[in-house]
Amino acid sequence: MSVVPLVEFENLKVRFKGERTVHAINGLNLSLQPGEMLGLLGESGSGKSVTLKTLLRLLPPKRSELEGSVRVNGTDVMSLSGKALARHRGGEVSMIFQEPALALDPVYTVGEQIAETVMRHKGVSRVAAMDVALDMLTRVRIPSPERRLKTYPHEMSGGMRQRAMIALALSCRPKLLLADEPTTALDATVQIQILLLLRELQKEFGMGVIFVTHDIGVAVEVSDRIAVMYAGNLVESGTAAEVIKNPRHPYTKGLLAANLHGAVKGQRLDAIPGSPPALETAPDACSFADRCPQATNRCRSALPPVVDISGQHKVACVLETANV
Amino acid sequence: MSKTEASFGQTDRGGPHQPLIIAKDLKKHFPIRSGLLNRKTATVHAVDGISFEVQKGETLGIVGESGCGKSTTARLLIGLIELDDGSIIYDGDALGTDIKLKELRRGVQMVFQDSYASLNPRLTIVDSIAFGPKIHGHADPSGVARGLMGRVGLDPERFAERYPHELSGGQRQRVNIARALALSPRLVILDEAVSALDKSVEAQVLNLLNDLKEELGLTYVFISHDLNVVRYISDRVLVMYLGEVVEVGPADAIYAKQAHPYTASLFAAMPSMDPDNRTEEPPLAGDPPNPIDPPTGCRFHTRCRFAEDICSKTKPKLSVIGGSERHLAACHLQDTTSGHSQALKEVAE
Missing domain, CATH: 3.40.50.300 (P-loop containing nucleotide triphosphate hydrolases)
Structure with missing residues (x-):
């Protein structure tokens, strides 16, 4: 394909220094096509939020060391600074968070917050920006949007606040939306509403979305493609169907079993033993080997190769080299 | 674990049929x-x-x-x-x-x-x-x-x-x-x-x-x-739901067929886990109401698609449904005498 990918990570490495060193991302290669919805799946500490933050350069500059390249629409994100970085944040790429109550400013009304962003990025008047804000609240299907423009975040319910945050994030029509567990804090019946809304808006605006979650069910519900992260790298990626119906990496298989979808009551769960590694040193072997029931000496002596299974399906596991 | 310490809380006083x-x-x-x-x-x-x-x-x-x-x-x-x-x-x-x-x-x-x-x-x-x-x-x-x-x-x-x-x-x-x-x-x-x-x-x-x-x-x-x-x-x-029991019963029975519309919505809101058959319609609109001022009658009537006048006026009683003695739900739809137009009809003998 000659299309420039919307996002391209090449051998990204992120290391946090401080009292102890953490190798958060270890050689990540990942790309996203324009208009694609990618589900980034992983447990806490797997590096999924750090991946998102590198795209907005939100990592603490003094404590983090980055290697490799990150490109959005062909632009090197690492080289941005000053005004170019400000334009990038919120204009090109925008982000929604798990806790809308913390992400929104409590002392401004929802309308003012959206309008401020629009004025800043589009250089329009306050009145015109308010019109955009009203339009956005309508698009995220907030009931009686005229009234909601003038309300403060604390006056809204959790689901409404999340809709308001989505409206804010999309108000400048970014090409890329980053969603960091946006439905984890919501109730089940509200979560599904927000997931379907994001799916619709993604089609309507034609934007690329990276949706970070720890919940496989949520990833399946929204994603075209799913990438599974473990200990700062991808272990498996492919279309949602490829990953869910034909999981190849032992970790992905374990996660699917732990979802309990279709688990039989009373039957022992096929739990992955142990817990994720601490990442104090950069991995020089398969990070999952210590928890893997099929691990061999080969797994512990070198990094696993990335094997193409079929179509877009890729797996980082030495077991797959024999099968291809 | 020490069994010698068996004392008040631990001994079975009521017999096997007394609920704990x-x-x-x-x-x-x-x-x-x-x-x-x-x-x-x-x-x-x-x-x-x-x-x-x-x-x-x-x-x-x-x-x-x-x-x-x-x-x-x-x-x-x-x-x-x-x-x-x-x-x-x-x-x-x-x-x-x-x-x-x-x-x-x-x-x-x-x-x-x-x-x-x-x-x-x-x-x-x-x-x-x-x-x-x-x-x-x-x-x-x-x-x-x-x-x-x-x-x-x-x-x-x-x-x-x-x-x-x-x-x-x-x-x-x-x-x-x-x-x-x-x-x-x-x-x-x-x-x-x-x-x-x-x-x-x-x-x-x-x-x-x-x-x-x-x-x-x-x-x-x-x-x-x-x-x-x-x-x-x-x-x-x-x-x-909002401080009340809407349905209770054996897990298998409830997972097979939900009697209360709220339970049904809760189950329908679960992610599908099937990429070829994803959820298309959210089962419920809006957030749960505030428990400070709960709705009258059936507390779910503000979000229920089967709601009628009776639902906002009379609180449905938790009663036995279907064949199982142990499966109960609080919904006018399940009560033949509730006056709800879509309520189950009395089975002709």
């Missing part, structure tokens, strides 16, 4: 005070007249959205907050008249969601677990604690002298489970006990809970918002 817990018409309203004089300005109807039983040896799952009163119910059962009204009967003995709170707590213990907040950061693991037995006068509290640590999969040699912050979330939750078991309780209330854990660790802890239940003959009340987990672990399921 009977909760009758539990009510808890929290006042909201504001203004200069700190006057009561509103009331949160957290738990509003709920009744249920927990049989010996079963696992009762309680599900519902935030604000529905599931955690308040758990806290009422163990006396962490005071009842406004209603009664709790533990193995045939009424709390307050026949038995004291301290006696109840020997038989009923609880594990909370936040594994870190529920441990004292200044106590080592072994001291935390041994605390209960020490208070209740056990001869060798730290011996009990070390034994339990081994039982929940934490090597006492390695972990006994550590502090909570030196453990991972899964390990800390194992400590909380061990601590809950330290007085050999018969009922353990698990309030979102696995919700904060990563999926792979959650599966390990669920396996542990199943093993412990079998080995020690425990009874569980398992509170969760994750329907997959509740289905896996529960014998019976109780569904709550």
Whole structure:
């Protein structure tokens, strides 16, 4: 394909220094096509939020060391600074968070917050920006949007606040939306509403979305493609169907079993033993080997190769080299 | 675990058919005070007249959205907050008249969601677990604690002298489970006990809970918002909405066919897990109403697509539905005499 990918990570490495060193991302290669919805799946500490933050350069500059390249629409994100970085944040790429109550400013009304962003990025008047804000609240299907423009975040319910945050994030029509567990804090019946809304808006605006979650069910519900992260790298990626119906990496298989979808009551769960590694040193072997029931000496002596299974399906596991 | 310490809370007094817990018409309203004089300005109807039983040896799952009163119910059962009204009967003995709170707590213990907040950061693991037995006068509290640590999969040699912050979330939750078991309780209330854990660790802890239940003959009340987990672990399921029970019954029956429209919506809101057959329509619009001012009649009528006049006027009673004596729901649709136009019709004999 000659299309420039919307996002391209090449051998990204992120290391946090401080009292102890953490190798958060270890050689990540990942790309996203324009208009694609990618589900980034992983447990806490797997590096999924750090991946998102590198795209907005939100990592603490003094404590983090980055290697490799990150490109959005062909632009090197690492080289941005000053005004170019400000334009990038919120204009090109925008982000929604798990806790809308913390992400929104409590002392401004929802309308003012959206309008401020629009004025800043589009250089329009306050009145015109308010019109955009009203339009956005309508698009995220907030009931009686005229009234909601003038309300403060604390006056809204959790689901409404999340809709308001989505409206804010999309108000400048970014090409890329980053969603960091946006439905984890919501109730089940509200979560599904927000997931379907994001799916619709993604089609309507034609934007690329990276949706970070720890919940496989949520990833399946929204994603075209799913990438599974473990200990700062991808272990498996492919279309949602490829990953869910034909999981190849032992970790992905374990996660699917732990979802309990279709688990039989009373039957022992096929739990992955142990817990994720601490990442104090950069991995020089398969990070999952210590928890893997099929691990061999080969797994512990070198990094696993990335094997193409079929179509877009890729797996980082030495077991797959024999099968291809 | 020491069987010699068998005392009040642990012995079976009521026989196998006496439910371990009977909760009758539990009510808890929290006042909201504001203004200069700190006057009561509103009331949160957290738990509003709920009744249920927990049989010996079963696992009762309680599900519902935030604000529905599931955690308040758990806290009422163990006396962490005071009842406004209603009664709790533990193995045939009424709390307050026949038995004291301290006696109840020997038989009923609880594990909370936040594994870190529920441990004292200044106590080592072994001291935390041994605390209960020490208070209740056990001869060798730290011996009990070390034994339990081994039982929940934490090597006492390695972990006994550590502090909570030196453990991972899964390990800390194992400590909380061990601590809950330290007085050999018969009922353990698990309030979102696995919700904060990563999926792979959650599966390990669920396996542990199943093993412990079998080995020690425990009874569980398992509170969760994750329907997959509740289905896996529960014998019976109780569904709550805004402080009331809307449906209760055997897990298999409820998962096969939901009688109450709210239960049905809750199940339909679960992610499909099938990329070729994703959810197209959200089952419910809007958020749950505020429990400060709950809707009249059936509390679900504001979000229910079957709602009619009767639903906003008359509160439906929790009554037996279908063939099973044990499956109950509170919905006018299930009552042939309710006057709802779509209600089930009397089956012609």
